[in-house]
Amino acid sequence: MRKHVITLEDPVEFVYKDNKSFINQREMGRHFKSFGGGIRSVLREDPDIVIVGEMRDLDTISAAISLAETGHLVLSTLHTNDTVQTVDRIIQSFPETMQNQIRMQLSLTLKAVISQVLIPKADNSGRIVAREILFNNDSVRNLILRGQTQYIYSTLETAQQEGMILMDQSIQKLFKDGIITETEALFNMRDRDRLYME
Template sequence: NRIIDVYPEHQQQQIRTQLANNLVGVISQTLIPRKDGTGRIAVMEILNVTDAIAAMIRDNKIHLIQSAIQTGKQQGMMSLDQELARLTAKNIINEVDALEKCQDKQEYYRFLVQFGGAPSGGMNTTVS
């Protein structure tokens, strides 16, 4: 929405359409200290713009994109929380650092359990 909001309201739909038609993907990353102290590791979120994602952008349904990323593994997508949980479960990063960077703690814990990790945080880690 930040890109769209730069434009006057009467141009925003046109910009959404252009963005939906031209955007190929988005990669964002953050650096997290490695648990063994040997430096940092890049943790990425990857969005590949499929027809469904393009429609979400065009129709201003941006709020649906995060769940599309979470279910888009076959299209090469992964959410930041998924990758943080995977790296925590593999004992590459520690949970405290992962929790500082995650977007949704409940989702992080759900993914952590899926990847075979055990939550050690002090908060309610009940997942369904």
């Protein structure tokens, strides 16, 4: 079944073809004035998926969470160093008086967070991606609700069978496979002692 996808971008960087989905691309300044306003306006078009170029402010983050609560899949970007920082940034974007409510909403609507960093290859042939993948399982949901997001790192480390991976694990594998240098690995790791662990 073809899905209706709406993108909200600033600017449109790549024009998508309607191969397996019906795609409408919207551009800031041309089709909408702010990401938050753009998100609210797409409801009239009955999308299945909304891609928000970047969540830059409270209005955008709030509108994205509200849209997700209505059952829409919302994909977006946020400039952070890892998945836990992404969750924290979303929560901390709101006034302290609203953070418990946002933790509840986020725990119910969040599906996954993917964080990535491009690292120069050891052979100087370009860069390779190291990634951290977080899925919102029961453990993550409870940690978000209780405001104990710092413990999500432990869940990431032990939930590989669920498809999760810690950024440091990804970097360690790239180093052990000889794809990146020790210097680059250490520079990009959160816990440098992990590099030499078995």
